[in-house]
Amino acid sequence: MPRAATTSDAFNAVAEPRRREILNYLVPQERAVGDIVGSLGLGQPSVSKHLRVLLDVGLVQVRRDGRRMLYKTNAEGIRPLHEWTGTFERYWRDQLTRIKERAEQEKK
8 A cells, every 4th residue: 555645734744844944944035945955055956845845735835036936935824733733822831830830939
């Protein structure tokens, strides 16, 4: 039986650390493949492959500017990731509150 693609949705796509690194790099502004290659120290074929995955699952958008392809993050595509991680916000806040309370008690 063939193995299922591991990049079929946004969650699986961002499981790869290099893709998260590329997404972080694209947050402030759109960038050309060459900029990503130069700044992140990855090979061009690797960057292109990762960008294709991110594009296929809707986490980035691309536009042509002459001969260059410019990539940027797609806020709507990232929304499901943000919403899902937001479900854990209360847990994180509660944990931080407990840590602060323990630290205060230990000071006394």
